[in-house]
Amino acid sequence: MGSSAKKKKEKKKDFQKVKLKVGKTKPKAANSTDTSFKAKAIALKQQSLSTNAPTVEAQCAHQISLLNHKSDAQRRDSLAYLTTVISTHPPGSPLPQPASVIIPAIQRLVLDGSNSVRQQMLKLVQSLPKTDIASHTDSLLLHTRAGLTHLSTDIRTFALDMLEWLLSVAGDEVVSCAGGWAKTLKCFLSLLGWQTQVGDKWSAIRTYGRGASDAKVQAKQMNTLTTFLRAGLIQPTEIVAVGAGTSNFPLWQTEHHVLSERSSAFAHLNLYGATRDEEAEMYEDREDRQRVFHELAEGAIAAGIEQSTKGGGELGRAGAHLCKAMKEGMADFHRVDED
Amino acid sequence: MKRKLGALEKVDADLTSLQYKVRRDPPSYFEDHQQQYMQYQALRDLLLQNPSTSDDTGIVRLNDLIDFVAHTADCYPKATAQFSDDLIQILSLHHDELQADLRDKMVSSLVLLRNKDLIDSATLLNTLFPILVSTHSKTLRALLFQKIISDLRSSNIRSTNHRLNRTIQTVLFNLLTSDRDSTKGLWAVKITRELWKRQIWTDARAVDIIKEACLSENEKVITGGVRFFLGGDKEREEAADESSDDDIDMKTLRHQAGINKKTKKKARELKQAAATVKRKERKKNAPHPLNFSALHLLHDPQGFAETLFSRHVQNSKSKLSLESKLIVLQLVSRLVGLHKLTVISLYSYLLKFLTPRQNSVTSFLAILAQATHTLVPPDVLEPLIQKIANEFVSEASAQEVAAAGLNAIREICARQPLAMSDTLLQDLVMYRKSKDKGVQMAARGLLSLYREVGAELLKKRDRGKDATIALISGGTKEQRFGEEAAGEIQGIDLLEQWKTEERRKRREAAGLPADAATDEEDEEDEAENWKNWDVESDDSDDSGGWINVGSDSEDINISDSEDEKENGPAAKKAKLAKSETPRPGENGSKAHSEEPIQKQISKLLTSTILTPADLKQLRALQESAAVKSQMPSSKRAALLAARHADDAITAETIEAAAAIGKKSTKEEKLAMAKSDKEGKHQSTTAKRKEKKEAEGKSTTNKEKARKKNFLMTLGKAKGKNKRSLVDIKKTMRGHIERSKRGGKRGNRG
Known part of the structure; x- marks a missing residue:
């Protein structure tokens, strides 16, 4: 009928092919969008034309800026570059970029998704001079703790390596910085699943997201915990000799009045930060740490050790080490308690 | 040998699946939740070291963790008790430095905690409000405003939450009074206006806030407040009209449910639609809430x-x-x-x-x-x-x-x-x-x-x-300054007349002298009236406009006033009856002023209270005496009365007269002519057809035949030509018979 013919024609009109003609501009499609724009200024992109090569300092700064590049390979390469530069530079001369610039830039990479980047990052921090690490312990420890509780098993294991290294370099600072003792202890307890209140369950609790190599990882965790406890609880063997030299004869107790050599010597006063609770507090004395350990973790760890030594094997060995460290550390605490 | 991995263990860093599992079975996933909570705490500490850093580098973002904890907080209220305080603290201290998406996530997580009843409304609003006032980010302001309004709305949805309203109103009031020079007060005006529009706040305290805004020193705040008084009530009315507009056609929905595939979702939707329709119906029948305008x-x-x-x-x-x-x-x-x-x-x-x-x-x-x-x-x-x-x-x-x-x-x-x-x-x-x-x-x-x-x-x-x-x-008396017309009810004289008539009839029926009605009898009548409070005459049907009030207390009041009648509480009653005080010069009684009797205030008005039945009778009498209403003066009076006392006079009212003489251009005339007809021109048949189609009704056989493709009809038409005479005769006979019978499915068997 008439109407249908008309409709057909209308329908056809939508899909009609536009004829192309030689010498004419190509007709625009119905749905074409005009993307041209006007700009007030034109920016010319040009490479720098300087003839002399960039200095090592500049190159290092550039590589540091590349550390949050989106590609894994680029991040790893930048780290590798920095590592070689730092490890090859002659001792005594200043680093091409100060550690206070490098460490804040690389510390986030503890949580990086790629394993190679993380490993390279560990190499880089290991190449840094030990004295520089000490002043950045608290922020490094924050990142490490974030790694310890991470959902990904790889990152969790890596964070153990990181903590191990950190303890070897600056053990005293790690255990005495704000939140360093109590929070890390809690962290370990939850990692190992040694909470005090879960004893009343029938079935053993299998935590979600733990891989097959559970025993191996747990052994590693226990070993790290041993190191951590040793750093926190056991008396440092060499006692700094109280300066009783006769050379500074009229000044008797100078060393008590000079500024402390530690970084941020007045951090315990907490002048500017938020108020701290029990967990976030700094525990600078060994006695304090013993007390907190006794309150927080001793029972849970003892129970955990008992369970793991029963199992024997690698876990048992790690448990024995841990037990020994704990006994050594808490040996004089009980005596204090009895008095 | 490598152990086979379970499906659970493969998924490693997946907060969504963990969230799902936690919600299914909170006690067994406590450990995992705890670990994630610690992760959140670690990342939070990192953020607090430098609040302006973006957190999108690692594979697990703080953003996701906050979302996770907020969604699962109700499963472990004890373990996550600190969470809301954390968010509140971070937001109120660092809202200007935080990354936009992290900040928005924190706000929405707080609202989520409120919806899960982990924090109360007052805490939430007391957190959000100072940020709304002080932040520099426009998007955050928009978000906060929306959240504040919706929270206030949801906490007032079942019944009015007076305590919360009062605290918020106090906060707004203090905001206005504390700093009269700043534009911050505008937020008080905005919030109040929005809530007024949605009829959540309808009390004098809200008006007080706006009043305070009008008296501030900042121009923006002043104009905001003044505009509220000039337009807020109209806005409210319009909003109320709009909300009742979208109606659901239950019939079509049921029909569709019968035809379409039956799923649980569709059944649920139908149920919900029925519930809304029912609710609306109930709302429509409910007595209209008495909302006073802000000016009153x-x-x-x-x-x-x-x-x-x-x-x-x-x-x-x-x-x-x-x-x-x-x-x-x-x-x-x-x-x-x-x-x-x-x-x-x-x-x-x-x-x-x-x-x-x-x-x-x-x-x-x-x-x-x-x-x-x-x-x-x-x-x-x-x-x-x-x-x-x-x-x-x-x-x-x-x-x-x-x-x-x-x-x-x-x-x-x-x-x-x-x-x-x-x-x-x-x-x-x-x-x-x-x-x-x-x-x-x-x-x-x-x-x-x-x-x-x-x-x-x-x-x-x-x-x-x-x-x-x-x-x-001498029918009109001069109105003097300050004089108030005595209160009266239009048509009360008609009612009085009718009442005397009725009484006379009754007395005649009783065989008493028709004229003299004693006072006792009057009172007797009254008592009778009050007894059958509702409708005096049986024939008048109940309009249903009256709501039955629990009338115990009222009855007592009324009988009191009856007792005191001799002591002369007439003034009080006059006040009661004066609700419709006519303007001077408006009473349409002038046309009737051939009888020069100065109209006394009706006795009925000063000595009795009219029952609803009386009022109904009054209305009927007025309608019957409608001759008067055809007079031009009374028409004008009606027009004036129609214009509500609350309506404003605007510049347009003044300019209207000038527009009468103005010659309009051709375009204006065309536009005017077109404006009253909507859409394109259509014949009545076309309109009917369109309506039918829109309603989804089917076409008649005739229409189908007319629309049938020509080529399809060809074969049959050709065949018709080749028929023999006998065949033609047969069909013709058949046609005649069918028409006699009344169609193929004829009604005569």
Whole structure:
């Protein structure tokens, strides 16, 4: 009928092919969008034309800026570059970029998704001079703790390596910085699943997201915990000799009045930060740490050790080490308690 | 040998699946949740070291963790007790430095915690509100505003949460009073206005907040507050209308449910739709909530109007622009007109603006008209009217100007007729002979007004028939300043007449003398009336408009007043009955004034309380006496009555007269002609067809046959030609038989 013919024609009109003609501009499609724009200024992109090569300092700064590049390979390469530069530079001369610039830039990479980047990052921090690490312990420890509780098993294991290294370099600072003792202890307890209140369950609790190599990882965790406890609880063997030299004869107790050599010597006063609770507090004395350990973790760890030594094997060995460290550390605490 | 991995263990860093599992079985996933919570704490500590860092580097973002913890917080309320405090603290300390998406996530997580009832509304609002006021980010402000409004709405949805409302209102009030110079008060106005519009806040405290805003020092806040008073109620009405618009067609939904695939979701949807329809129906039948307008809820309007005027308008130090000053003036005049206030200095202030060259002078004229009421002294208004007449209404001035001037004078005099002198009036009335239509109409309006309210001021030949008769017979008495017409109910005389008639009939039936009705009998009647409170006469049907009130207490009250009748509580009753006080000169009784009896206040009115049945009878009597309502004067009165006392006079009212004479261009005429017809031209059949199609109805067989493709009909048509004569005869016979029977499925068997 008439109407249908008309409709057909209308329908056809939508899909009609536009004829192309030689010498004419190509007709625009119905749905074409005009993307041209006007700009007030034109920016010319040009490479720098300087003839002399960039200095090592500049190159290092550039590589540091590349550390949050989106590609894994680029991040790893930048780290590798920095590592070689730092490890090859002659001792005594200043680093091409100060550690206070490098460490804040690389510390986030503890949580990086790629394993190679993380490993390279560990190499880089290991190449840094030990004295520089000490002043950045608290922020490094924050990142490490974030790694310890991470959902990904790889990152969790890596964070153990990181903590191990950190303890070897600056053990005293790690255990005495704000939140360093109590929070890390809690962290370990939850990692190992040694909470005090879960004893009343029938079935053993299998935590979600733990891989097959559970025993191996747990052994590693226990070993790290041993190191951590040793750093926190056991008396440092060499006692700094109280300066009783006769050379500074009229000044008797100078060393008590000079500024402390530690970084941020007045951090315990907490002048500017938020108020701290029990967990976030700094525990600078060994006695304090013993007390907190006794309150927080001793029972849970003892129970955990008992369970793991029963199992024997690698876990048992790690448990024995841990037990020994704990006994050594808490040996004089009980005596204090009895008095 | 490598152990096979379970599906659970493969998924490693997946918070979504963990969240799902936690919600399914909280106790067994406590450990995992705890670990994630620690992770959140570690990342939070990192963030607090430098709040402005972005957190999108690692594979697990703080953003996701916050989301996870917020969604699972209700499973472990003890373990995550600190979470809400954390969020509140971070937000209130660092909201300006945080990354936008992290910040928004924190806000929405807080709201989520509120919805899960882990924190209460007051805490949430007390957190969000200071941020709303102080933040520099526009998007955050929009988000917070929306969240605040929706939270207040949801906590008021079941019943009004008075405590919460009061705390928030106090916060808003303090915000306004604490710093009068800053624009921060605008948020108080915005929130109040929004809640007023949604009818969540309808009380005097909300109005108090806006009142405080009007008295602030900041122009934006002032105009915001004033605009609320001028337009807030209209907005509320419109919003209420809109919300009831979208109705659901249950019939089609049921039909569709019968046809389409049956799923649980569709069944649920149908159920919900039925519930909404039911709710709406109930709402429609429920008694209308009595919402007072903001202007009526004002406490001390006189003081408010005076301070507004002296602080923002008269004060030479106030730096308001003309536009804002105008709307403040509009509010002042609305208040003066509505509450009959006395702000004498307002009129002398307006005097200097009444020249045709003044910017937006029609607004000033409208303000003046609005500020006029019966209690304004005429000698205050006289110079103003004189000035308008001198400046606007002259042969030399433009026609629009003259029309606007005349119209303004009419509007003023309609409210205070005493402000006019006879010479001026006679002068102005002469303009009805003007050539311009606008001026003509305006002058005629003035004339017809004074025929009703003060005919003696007009020349004899201008008075008209009705007014002259009334003057001669003395039916109209002069209205004097400050005089209030005694209260009455329209048609009460009719009711009285009817009642005496009824009584006489009854007495005749009882065989008593028809005329003398004793007092005792009267009272007896009354008692009877009260007994059958609802409807006195059996034949009148119940309209159902009355809601049954628990009438115990009321009954007692009424019987009290009956007892005290002799002590003369008449004044009180008169007040009760005065609710419909007619304006002076508005009673349409003038037409009836052939009988020169000064109308006494009806005895019925002063001695009894009308029962609903009485009122119904009254209405019926009024309707039967509708002859009177056909008179032009009463029509005009009805028109005036239709214009609500709350409605404002605007500049358009003043300008309307001038527009009458104006010649419109062709485009305007075309647009006007087109405006009343919607859409394209269509024949009635086409319209019917379209309607049918829209309703989804099927077509008739005839229509189908007509629409059938031509080629399909060809074969049959060809076949018809080749038939033998016998065949043709058969079909013809068949046709005749069918038509006799009444179609194929004939009704005769």
